[in-house]
Amino acid sequence: MVMLIRRRLFCTKIPPNSHPHKLQWSVKQVTKSNFNDSLQEFKSHLSSSDFVAVSLQNTGSFSASWNRVSSFDTPETAYLKARRAAERFQLLQFAICPFTISGSKVTAHPYNFHLFPRDELNIGMPSYSFSCQTSYLTAMARHGFDFNACIYDGVSYLSRAQELVAKVRMGNPIALNHIPTSSPPTVADTVFVERVKSRIKHWKKACTDSSSRKIDDTLIKSLRKLVSGGEQYGSRPCMTIDVCSERQVQLVSEMLREFSDDLVALKIPTKGGGTQAVRVVLTSSKEDRSLFERELQNVEEEQNKKLRGFREVIELISASQKPIVSHNTLNDFSVIHSKFIAPLPFNMDEFLHSSQSAFPHIFDVNHMMKEIGPLENVTSIPAAISYLKNRFFAPIEMELSHGAFSDASKIHGQTVVRICYLFAKLCSVLKITPGAIQSDDGNVTSLPGYANVLRSSSGSCEESLDGGIRIWTNSPRKVDCKDLVFLWGFRDRLSAGMLKSLLQGSHEVFSGEFDVCLIDKSCAVLVFLQPNLSQAFLDVMSSEGISGSLREFVSEGLRAADYETYKRACSLGLWETDLANSLDKASATPDQFSQRGPETKPSEIFWCKDLIINLDDL
Amino acid sequence: MNTTKHWPKRALILSRALSRAFSDTPSPTFPLKHVTRSNFDSALAELRSHVRAADFVAIDMEMTGVTSAPWRESFEFDRFDIRYLKVKDSAEKFAVLQFGVCPFRWDSLNQSFIAHPHNFFVFPRQEIPLDRTSYEFLCQTTSMDFLAKYQFDFNACINEGISYLSKGQEYEARKRLNSLNKDQLTNLSRDLRETTDLPLVRVADVLFTERMKKRLSEWRNELLQNGVGGPQDQGYPNDLNQQFRTVFFKMRPALSLNGFTSHQLSLIRMVTRNHFKDLAYVHCNGENTSEEFVVYTDSESDKDRLVEEVKNDYQRRAEMKINDAVGFRHVIDLLSSENKLIVGHNCILDIAHIHSKFLGPLPLTAEEFVSCVNKYFPRIIDTKILLNADYTLQRKMKKSSTSLSSAFSSLCPEIAYGSKRSVLSHEPCVKVEVHVGEMRSSNWNSGAKHEAGYDAFMTGCVFAQACSHLGIDFQLHSASETLCQNEKLQKHMNLLYLSWINGDIIDLRTGNRTEELLGSNILRKRFRPILFKNIVLLWGFPSRLKPSMIRDCICKTVGPTSVISIYRIDQTTVFVQFSKEELVSDFLNLKETLEQSNDAISVLHPLSQLLEGGNTHAASYETYKEICASPISKVLFADQAEAVGIKWKTELLPSSEESQENNSFHPESGAADTPDAFEKSKIRKKEDSSKQKLCDDIIDSFIKAEKIRRSTNL
Known part of the structure; x- marks a missing residue:
């Protein structure tokens, strides 16, 4: 043990305050050791606040550059991408900040929960394994993330769906509820019941005898116990009856009901969900019986709490029905759904429905920023804050429960406070009275465009940890997905401009206006700004009569596919490193998804010339 | 954890302590x-x-x-x-x-x-x-x-x-850096040689160009007056904002350019190119920064030498960077x-x-x-x-x-x-x-x-x-x-x-x-050698079925001694080892037949317990290999099989003579993860088999099952 402690001392300390220039707010850091205490505190802060801001820290966001949500994605493909990321990567920190806005003053109570999916029950839950993106971890390390704190002391959790499974698998005794038997007993049943009955009779007699005789000699007591085959359940004597079927469980329970009312039957489940045995516990009186039943209930509640772990916090938020403010709703809520509610459904509508039923009011600050015209492409929080600071006079005073400026150990989870701040500022700029949102009991229509918040957040991108800014020089325009064509199989290291000029002379469909944008090194997307040209181009690509330089390109391997193929690649989960490979595979697979009836989903995207700006890839 | 418990005597501790005290370890x-x-x-x-x-x-x-x-x-x-x-x-x-x-x-x-x-x-x-x-x-x-x-x-x-970096990655990185360098070098020689002028449209650009021309020629004249060997800083007052600084670049006098926009730099580059034969514009990429110089060269050959030196510099830096990355x-x-x-x-x-x-x-x-x-x-x-x-x-x-x-x-x-x-x-x-x-x-x-x-x-x-x-x-x-x-x-x-x-x-x-060498004392639980040809992989069956129930279910239909062992892979999947190779295809065929017909007889069939839920898949051992070869990893085997792209429910094997041939080589083992490869590689049951035949098959197996039931009851 000494060795281990010494070794722990050698462990790297995270350099304090790696960003001295930034304003640091004090955030309460929660790990396994202080989770229970913090939970109580959090509960009271939550109930006294109007909003809850959340911000998540994951181990990665996308495996290949095209896997990130991009502006050529429809809400559906954006969801599929978010779903993929949520299933693949792990959530390590969950910062939550209940806050209240009154006038220009924000009262905030930020918490930063360290999480780690510990397989505490040894049943492969909450997660068997997870993926890490090295660049992501390196960037987190640069920002002073403490991995040791997370992995050693992170709070574990189970989702709602997992909790149900775990309860069965743990095989904890469950109080037996009586269900009347449906069929008349057979001979075998009667024999079984009689045998059990006589066993219980003997055992009970032995128990009551020994307790009345009050033998102090523990040796004799334990010997007697050994002989009578009795066991102890807590301080009460009990006996285990092996059963082979659910039918026998019923029989035992029925028999016990008739037999005596100071016996409580417990079901010992098997790992598969069946019943292995029935345990009969002897209570000394009616009062003792109800006491015992209460005890059982408490034990179960305690057990549930242990199973849920951090999810208790999510349940509190969900139960409070407070509006949740987040910066990247689609990604955040797909993670929240997959880790704390249930596996993500395949279908986006199901996801929306399920999320909304758990969290009815969600605000996306990113979405709100779009209300202020030119801001719509400033996706990083610090950039948005400084933008608002320069443009608008909307002083916000922050009051934090854990003190304003902090010592070095409390810096993690700053983003969540910034989200509160930004939200308050946006409310002030957009002339939204936060009180009004709250007052009409859950009716949140006062916020423009709110209803669609999860849906319309698709175009937004990740916030980079470095606070990179995406400035789009051309204003985006609406483009129908039908006018998009994916193109691959061209030479490596070809720039979009070169590709465009190559195409321009190759065929007459390119005489009209069109745009080219590289998605990754192997694939580009073409957008035709005139209708029907895309279909004409696709037809040319697959026709015999292809000629000229385009024929040359095709024989060198150029291939094209429509937007449906791209959708199929996403929905089939063909997340190859290169989009070109995914599209190749998707075009080879028969179309089985388009047969699901007429397309009702919006199939328009906002097209913008500088589709992909090279953020330093996180 | 406490190591002292392994020391038999206190005396030993003492002697150890003493010996340590006297020795200098x-x-x-x-x-x-x-x-x-x-x-x-x-x-x-x-x-x-x-x-x-x-x-x-x-x-x-x-x-x-x-x-x-x-x-x-x-x-x-x-x-x-x-x-x-x-x-x-x-x-x-x-x-x-x-x-x-x-x-x-x-x-x-x-x-x-x-x-x-x-x-x-x-x-x-x-x-x-x-x-x-x-x-x-x-x-x-x-x-x-x-x-x-x-x-x-x-x-x-x-x-x-x-x-x-792995060897492959290192090779890739070298290739890439070399080609990048080639690009940079062609840029470099273009800077030094070619003349592609920017059009000077804005007045500001024209004025800036004139000013730069003047600055550069002043600096050059200064150099020549003082002798090329040693430019004296005090001769030419450095700018207040340090835009120009006289330095040495590769043993040559040079001006380091700071604080210009990239547009201004390209104008300076143009001026250097067009108006000064003995000045060269050099762009250097450092670790995070890039530096710009205007370098004085003695002659054309000196200019070539300079290009050569800069080129070598690039090369060396690239090599070093890769060497570091190999780590x-x-x-x-x-x-x-x-x-x-x-x-x-x-x-x-x-x-x-x-x-x-x-x-x-x-x-x-x-x-x-x-x-x-x-x-x-x-x-x-x-x-x-x-x-x-x-x-x-x-x-x-x-x-x-x-x-x-x-x-x-x-x-x-x-x-x-x-x-x-x-x-x-x-x-x-x-x-x-x-x-x-x-x-x-x-x-x-x-x-x-x-x-x-x-x-x-x-x-x-x-x-x-x-x-x-x-x-x-x-x-x-x-x-x-x-x-x-x-x-x-x-x-x-x-x-x-x-x-x-x-x-x-x-x-x-x-x-x-x-096999493990003789003399090994490990008594391994070897039943008998496992014959992989006799194995059927079964997944997606109702989760409440235990391996023993699956065995019963199969024994009832195929024969009481047909199943040698059942091995559980996870809660969704088992291996069933049959006693004979033919039983594998018999079983697969029977399953397929049952699933295709939809009448009362097949519902009553003992095997239907296994097929309940309609998601039970069966395949030969080769499919297990294909699934293992896939880069995907789902937690449950049944999900994995689906993710790999298995769409059929039963893999039907060709008749046993053919399967003998097939076992010698596995054509599909390479391209395992393309979904269509599976579809093609599996022999689909011909649809034209008449309904009557299906019924006959089922009734046959029923009779068989009934016989087995009787014989086991006796």
């Missing part, structure tokens, strides 16, 4: 050498000399996980090729976080080994952007938890871990180039990790893998093989487990407990002196188990002790060459457990698979 609990980014270069230089002098080098590593899904664990029912696929999957998905290297050298003067345990923190940082894809690795939560339990320092690993692989290259005996404990996975991280992607078959490894590391010894193969060693270990820590404590108690217990057994123990930097100790124990460096040290000690028990005299075999030649060692050389569970051993020299 420091406390034996100093930590081993941790190597991170910051001290890597010096540690590598040191390690180089230690490895060169070593007789053998023990290695060990800590990974982020072992199996990417529960069904990827090692099973008894895994064929040889599948076992390799499982090792391959593990090595490809997980990352190595710690790499322990411990060179051992025999010191004939002191009659002891000298060990230098090193513990490298490794982290696959993306130091050179090879392509737009990001590096990703998997973590198994139980493994991470395990590492945390032994106080693994994740922060040190992620912040300070040494990165690496930890230098250690692996060192072990390979020094041709030392590598010692590991149950090290097939370690070797696979070395291959996938430092050599290149793992090949598809075990044979290719083995031949590649053998070329790179011609001599590998697995101590687990050694301990299990030799009877004398087994006796020495008193039949304890051959896990590393128990082997270490039973073979090397002196080192493990720092006691002299083994004196009683009259067996001389091999002495091992540990050197870490200036520290020396002959009974060193850092106590940090499951730290790669310490595990490597334990492995080496076990090996040394085992050799001595085998009667190998280190005095005679001081050079590592002769140690390897020793025939007692030779017969264990280059053998690795492909899977410890089955005792399957692979020979690295030949790729041959061998």
Whole structure:
């Protein structure tokens, strides 16, 4: 043990305050050791606040550059991408900040929960394994993330769906509820019941005898116990009856009901969900019986709490029905759904429905920023804050429960406070009275465009940890997905401009206006700004009569596919490193998804010339 | 944890304390050498000399996980090729976080080994952007938890871990940097030679160009007046804002340009090009910054020389950058180039990790893998093989487990407990002196188990002790060459457990698979040899069915003795081993028939219990291989099969004569993950088979089932 402690001392300390220039707010850091205490505190802060801001820290966001949500994605493909990321990567920190806005003053109570999916029950839950993106971890390390704190002391959790499974698998005794038997007993049943009955009779007699005789000699007591085959359940004597079927469980329970009312039957489940045995516990009186039943209930509640772990916090938020403010709703809520509610459904509508039923009011600050015209492409929080600071006079005073400026150990989870701040500022700029949102009991229509918040957040991108800014020089325009064509199989290291000029002379469909944008090194997307040209181009690509330089390109391997193929690649989960490979595979697979009836989903995207700006890839 | 309990007498403690007090050996609990980014270069230089002098080098590593899904664990029912696929999957998905290297050298003067345990923190940082894809690795939560339990320092690993490039990546990086350089160089020569003028449209640009022309010519004249050899700063007053600074660039006088916009710089570039024959514009890319210079050259030939020098500079910098990025692989290259005996404990996975991280992607078959490894590391010894193969060693270990820590404590108690217990057994123990930097100790124990460096040290000690028990005299075999030649060692050389569970051993020299050697004391539960052709893979059945129920269900229809065994892979999947090969296709055909017909008879059929839910899939053993070969890893096998793209429910086999042929080669084993490959590779049941025939089949099997029922009842 000494060795281990010494070794722990050698462990790297995270350099304090790696960003001295930034304003640091004090955030309460929660790990396994202080989770229970913090939970109580959090509960009271939550109930006294109007909003809850959340911000998540994951181990990665996308495996290949095209896997990130991009502006050529429809809400559906954006969801599929978010779903993929949520299933693949792990959530390590969950910062939550209940806050209240009154006038220009924000009262905030930020918490930063360290999480780690510990397989505490040894049943492969909450997660068997997870993926890490090295660049992501390196960037987190640069920002002073403490991995040791997370992995050693992170709070574990189970989702709602997992909790149900775990309860069965743990095989904890469950109080037996009586269900009347449906069929008349057979001979075998009667024999079984009689045998059990006589066993219980003997055992009970032995128990009551020994307790009345009050033998102090523990040796004799334990010997007697050994002989009578009795066991102890807590301080009460009990006996285990092996059963082979659910039918026998019923029989035992029925028999016990008739037999005596100071016996409580417990079901010992098997790992598969069946019943292995029935345990009969002897209570000394009616009062003792109800006491015992209460005890059982408490034990179960305690057990549930242990199973849920951090999810208790999510349940509190969900139960409070407070509006949740987040910066990247689609990604955040797909993670929240997959880790704390249930596996993500395949279908986006199901996801929306399920999320909304758990969290009815969600605000996306990113979405709100779009209300202020030119801001719509400033996706990083610090950039948005400084933008608002320069443009608008909307002083916000922050009051934090854990003190304003902090010592070095409390810096993690700053983003969540910034989200509160930004939200308050946006409310002030957009002339939204936060009180009004709250007052009409859950009716949140006062916020423009709110209803669609999860849906319309698709175009937004990740916030980079470095606070990179995406400035789009051309204003985006609406483009129908039908006018998009994916193109691959061209030479490596070809720039979009070169590709465009190559195409321009190759065929007459390119005489009209069109745009080219590289998605990754192997694939580009073409957008035709005139209708029907895309279909004409696709037809040319697959026709015999292809000629000229385009024929040359095709024989060198150029291939094209429509937007449906791209959708199929996403929905089939063909997340190859290169989009070109995914599209190749998707075009080879028969179309089985388009047969699901007429397309009702919006199939328009906002097209913008500088589709992909090279953020330093996180 | 408390080591004192192993000391038999208090007196011993006293004597040890006294002896320590009088000898100048420091406390034996100093930590081993941790190597991170910051001290890597010096540690590598040191390690180089230690490895060169070593007789053998023990290695060990800590990974982020072992199996990417529960069904990827090692099973008894895994064929040889599948076992390799499982090792391959593990090595490809997980990352190595710690790499322990411990060179051992025999010191004939002191009659002891000298060990230098090193513990490298490794982290696959993306130091050179090879392509737009990001590096990703998997973590198994139980493994991470395990590492945390032994106080693994994740922060040190992620912040300070040494990165690496595999040979393939290095090649790719060199290619890429060369082509980048070529681009830059063509730019450079264009700057110096070609003239493509920017149109001067704005007044501001015209004025700026004139001003720059004047500035440059002033500076040049100044230079020429003062003599080319030495420009004097005071001759030309430097700008207040330091836009121009006279410096030397490659031994030539030059102006360093600062604080200009890129547009301004391109104007300056143009001016230099068009108006000054003896000035050259040079753009230098530094680590994070780029610098611009206007350089004075004596003549055309001097200008060419300058281009040459700048070019070489680029080249050198690129080389250095790649060399740095190769990082930890230098250690692996060192072990390979020094041709030392590598010692590991149950090290097939370690070797696979070395291959996938430092050599290149793992090949598809075990044979290719083995031949590649053998070329790179011609001599590998697995101590687990050694301990299990030799009877004398087994006796020495008193039949304890051959896990590393128990082997270490039973073979090397002196080192493990720092006691002299083994004196009683009259067996001389091999002495091992540990050197870490200036520290020396002959009974060193850092106590940090499951730290790669310490595990490597334990492995080496076990090996040394085992050799001595085998009667190998280190005095005679001081050079590592002769140690390897020793025939007692030779017969264990280059053998690795492909899977410890089955005792399957692979020979690295030949790729041959061998059974465990005779003399092994391990009594393995071998029923009878598993015939893979007789196996049906069954998944997606109702979850409440237990293996025994599945057996009953199948026995009722195919025959009471038809099923030899049922092996559970996970809650969704079992292997069913039939007694005869024909039964496999019989069963698959029957299942297909039942599923195609939809009448009352098939509902009553005993097999329908198994098919309930309509999601029960069945296939031959080859499908299991295809599923294992897929890069996807879902937690449940049934989900995995779906993700791999299996759309059929029953894989129908061709009639048995054909299947004989088919078993000799597997055409579809290569392209396993394309969904359409599956569709094509499976023979679909012809739809024209009449309804009548279906009914007949079912009724036949019914009668059979009824017969069986009667016979078993009797």
